[in-house]
Amino acid sequence: MSEPKKLFIKTYGCQMNVYDSERMAEALGGQGYVETKSADDADMILLNTCHIREKAAEKVYSELGRFKGLKADKPDLKIGVAGCVAQAEGQEIMRRQPLVDLVVGPQSYHRLPEMEAKTRAGEKALDTDFPEEDKFEKLKNRPKAKRGPTAFLTVQEGCDKFCAFCVVPYTRGAEVSRPADRILREAQDLVERGVREITLLGQNVNAYHGAGSNGEMTLAGLIWELNKVDGLERIRFTTSHPNDMADDLIEAHGTCDKLMPYLHLPVQSGSDKILKRMNRSHTSESYLRLIERIRAARPDIVMSGDFIVGFPEETEEDFQATLDLVEEVKYGYAYSFKYSTRPGTPAAERAQVDPQAADDRLQRLQALITRHQREIQDAMVGRTVRVLFEKPGRLPGQMVGKSEYLHSVHVVGPEISSGDLRAVRITESRANSLAGALL
Numbered sequence: 535m536s537e538p539k540k541l542f543i544k545t546y547g548c549q550m551n552v553y554d555s556e557r558m559a560e561a562l563g564g565q566g567y568v569e570t571k572s573a574d575d576a577d578m579i580l581l582n583t584c585h586i587r588e589k590a591a592e593k594v595y596s597e598l599g600r601f602k603g604l605k606a607d608k609p610d611l612k613i614g615v616a617g618c619v620a621q622a623e624g625q626e627i628m629r630r631q632p633l634v635d636l637v638v639g640p641q642s643y644h645r646l647p648e649m650e651a652k653t654r655a656g657e658k659a660l661d662t663d664f665p666e667e668d669k670f671e672k673l674k675n676r677p678k679a680k681r682g683p684t685a686f687l688t689v690q691e692g693c694d695k696f697c698a699f700c701v702v703p704y705t706r707g708a709e710v711s712r713p714a715d716r717i718l719r720e721a722q723d724l725v726e727r728g729v730r731e732i733t734l735l736g737q738n739v740n741a742y743h744g745a746g747s748n749g750e751m752t753l754a755g756l757i758w759e760l761n762k763v764d765g766l767e768r769i770r771f772t773t774s775h776p777n778d779m780a781d782d783l784i785e786a787h788g789t790c791d792k793l794m795p796y797l798h799l800p801v802q803s804g805s806d807k808i809l810k811r812m813n814r815s816h817t818s819e820s821y822l823r824l825i826e827r828i829r830a831a832r833p834d835i836v837m838s839g840d841f842i843v844g845f846p847e848e849t850e851e852d853f854q855a856t857l858d859l860v861e862e863v864k865y866g867y868a869y870s871f872k873y874s875t876r877p878g879t880p881a882a883e884r885a886q887v888d889p890q891a892a893d894d895r896l897q898r899l900q901a902l903i904t905r906h907q908r909e910i911q912d913a914m915v916g917r918t919v920r921v922l923f924e925k926p927g928r929l930p931g932q933m934v935g936k937s938e939y940l941h942s943v944h945v946v947g948p949e950i951s952s953g954d955l956r957a958v959r960i961t962e963s964r965a966n967s968l969a970g971a972l973l
């Protein structure tokens with residue numbers, strides 16, 4: 535038998551890309567590829583790119599430039615660009631960087647095997663269409679490999695919200711939900727391979743409305759179906775839009791035993807003026823009332839969010855409104871970003887905020903978020919949580935896992951295995967994790 539070819543995938547950006555990279559590796563596994571951790575010995579390099587912030591395209595070009603030497607040494611090396619930069623730039627990538635053999639958009643990953651074959655025949659392969667088919671259905675082909683205890687499962691892709699700063703509606707296309715039966719089959723398969731916690735993924739996951747056995751199913755409906763899967767212990771989902779937090783989903787947070795008490799619900803800003811300019815179609819008040827309802831259903835829920843500071847026309851007063859909102863919600867986790875222009879989005883045309891002011895706001899916001907994060911973590915000390923153990927820690931005999939609330943918990947216990955779900959009493963709160971002891 536010939537040596538397997540080696541595939542190196544570098545993944546940028548969100549969990550959706552992590553999931554997609556796994557599927558791409560599986561698809562190319564069918565072509566005789568095994569994954570390698572280094573670009574140096576690869577026969578194929580794929581950059582799975584992200585376009586959401588930063589100067590994404592420029593970064594990709596400079597990364598590609600670095601492969602020049604590799605390709606000179608190994609003319610058979612194939613180089614591909616996947617993900618949202620591939621979608622946004624398309625053919626332009628091959629024009630600017632002739633090293634590139636393959637450009638594939640997120641909706642075309644199931645076509646990778648034939649695209650790879652094309653590159654082996656010495657041709658260039660480009661596919662950035664938005665076909666009307668379930669790429670994941672076409673991507674499942676490999677023998678059942680054992681998996682770790684946690685996995686992502688994409689249930690929905692794309693977005694129809696068109697927030698004024700965001701490229702997702704352009705790079706990932708319109709909102710599409712996968713049919714429920716396929717998701718349930720995939721979940722069942724993951725569980726058979728050792729998975730105990732599934733995070734349902736979607737750019738706008740709570741807008742899920744896939745075909746179910748009795749018409750359309752909501753995300754809550756899907757979660758209730760997953761709740762019945764034996765061996766699956768935990769369900770999470772991300773990322774949600776406030777306007778799609780339906781009543782049945784809020785209720786599920788109080789009643790569905792496998793749904794974890796953690797919710798990522800980006801608000802982006804606390805200023806109604808800015809929210810309006812962002813085309814968010816909710817106000818800070820409606821967001822706060824929503825959180826009240828979620829907390830009424832599940833009082834211990836840990837909230838997480840995303841923020842953009844320095845959005846065009848954000849004044850100090852607008853920013854203060856964001857701080858006020860954060861103060862009121864108290865996030866257990868939050869991700870804050872300085873606004874960055876994404877060409878082609880409506881906000882790109884507008885007057886930018888002074889970068890120094892934006893830097894300063896970002897620091898102040900992050901300081902406040904970190905303080906709350908720490909307070910919420912510290913409040914866990916003395917409490918008993920359930921930890922799903924994932925991997926060994928750095929110290930001998932130590933294992934690390936996640937609590938219901940997504941806190942990392944370190945426990946010394948040589949008898950603990952990956953995949954164990956155990957009650958742990960929290961004894962200490964550290965910078966970014968908790969420590970505890972088995973009960």
Ligand code: 5AD
Nearest residue numbers: 586699700800840841871872873874
């Ligand atoms: N600039 C800064 N942050 C952005 N995000 C999306 N687009 C931009 C942009 N142009 C942030 C939002 C979103 C998260 C995934 O990335 O906060 O929720």
Ligand code: SF4
Nearest residue numbers: 693695696697700702
């Ligand atoms: Fe982008 Fe999320 Fe807004 Fe959709 S809802 S446009 S993915 S920020």
